[in-house]
Amino acid sequence: MRIAMFGYQTWGHRTLRALLDSGHEVCLVVTHPKSDHVYEKVWDDSVADLAAEHDVPVVLANRPTAELTEQLAALAPDLIVANNWRTWIPPEIFDLPRHGTLNVHDSLLPGYAGFSPIIWALINGEPEVGVTAHRMDATLDAGDILLQRSVPVGPTDTATDLFHATVDLIAPIVTEALELIDSGQAEWTPQDPTKASFFHKRSLEDSRIDWSWPAEDLERLVRAQSHPYPHAYAYHRGQRLEVVAAGLSRGCYGGTPGRIFIKEGDGVVIVAGAEARHGRSRGLLLTRVRTEDGVEWAATDYFRTMGGYLRSHPETAG
The missing domain is CATH 3.10.25.10 (Formyl transferase, C-terminal domain)
Known part of the structure; x- marks a missing residue:
């Protein structure tokens, strides 16, 4: 498959690494410019640098533009994969590929959609956290689920511990998702909106x-x-x-x-x-x-x- 990727920080970096290792063609990477926001300077492995190392074209943008939409249409990717893209992606982009857009989110959806899910989940005493691969639709983090993986939250775990535990789930979940989609064996499960919760970006x-x-x-x-x-x-x-x-x-x-x-x-x-x-x-x-x-x-x-x-x-x- 030809794959375009939207992502940022270490979450996006791990996703791009998995795509590059998958044997599929990565035709374009879209990522945000570096930010001075206190939470965006944490876990800030560069998606742009990794793409450049592998001669993959890179677009730096805070939000999708008409020009980007045209560029993607010309490339005709079979799938878009997104992880930690910080702004809304419109339907003319997420519905463009024949397989749509796979979003990878670091929570067990439908709970903890939005931002900083691990921190919020730990504060709230959740017994587990994890990663969800789901189809992107017009509502943020609400599309049908393909895969989920979880890890338990221990009594002394910090957000740093849980970050490392969940970020290690990204590569295997992306790899398995690509295999299911490419083989036509993907089974998508709708989210239960009555169990959904949405959290804002954290600040000081x-x-x-x-x-x-x-x-x-x-x-x-x-x-x-x-x-x-x-x-x-x-x-x-x-x-x-x-x-x-x-x-x-x-x-x-x-x-x-x-x-x-x-x-x-x-x-x-x-x-x-x-x-x-x-x-x-x-x-x-x-x-x-x-x-x-x-x-x-x-x-x-x-x-x-x-x-x-x-x-x-x-x-x-x-």
């Missing part, structure tokens, strides 16, 4: 700690914002403080959310949860923090005395 604001969340949710937020993602953060005495590592307290602690309460083991307990006043909630046990100057501290060294609060915003710090 989404890493801000809200101390009204239960500690269990905050502990997952910290794991979801693991290096190289921007860490979860709060403010102490007006200065931004990143939470590098945290767990759940052994004991239950009552009071006001955000209170710097007590040392426990190798960490410091911060009262958390909207129901914390009842004294039946666990706290968030901070173990590693980083100050605005980039210095990382054991929480027990940074918080020399107890008392005071961690705040969500600097203007209310105390």
Whole structure:
């Protein structure tokens, strides 16, 4: 088959590598220019560079254009494969090939369509994450499913761990999908729209700690914002403080959310949860923090005395 590819960052890079290794002809690669967005500088293997290494023509674009549509029509690909393309692809492109467009998405659709699905899924305590290969249609990430593969989420897994586990699924799922499509054995399963969820692109604001969340949710937020993602953060005495590592307290602690309460083991307990006043909630046990100057501290060294609060915003710090 003649295949055109739309993709970006490491997800797109792994997809293109699988296409190049498949024995099919890659006739065009379309990718985004490099971005300064904080989440687009993470896992940023260059699709353009890989294509150039293999003498595959490359188009750099933020959005499809009329000229690109004409170029694709002239190339007459049998299939388009997309992964981590960040803007809408119109039907005059995704319906152009005789096999349509195969989109590869890093969630178990119909749940977690949209952006940063692994981070959102980890925050929400999902038991597994994965990759879906589906047919592109006019609704983002909603087309019929060809293949899915999943990996379990362990109790200490970070978003970084889950990225590596799921990105390794891309090559085998693309390879199998191509074989099924080329042989005419592909069986497509419609998604159940009643089980769909759609998530927006994450930004630094989404890493801000809200101390009204239960500690269990905050502990997952910290794991979801693991290096190289921007860490979860709060403010102490007006200065931004990143939470590098945290767990759940052994004991239950009552009071006001955000209170710097007590040392426990190798960490410091911060009262958390909207129901914390009842004294039946666990706290968030901070173990590693980083100050605005980039210095990382054991929480027990940074918080020399107890008392005071961690705040969500600097203007209310105390």
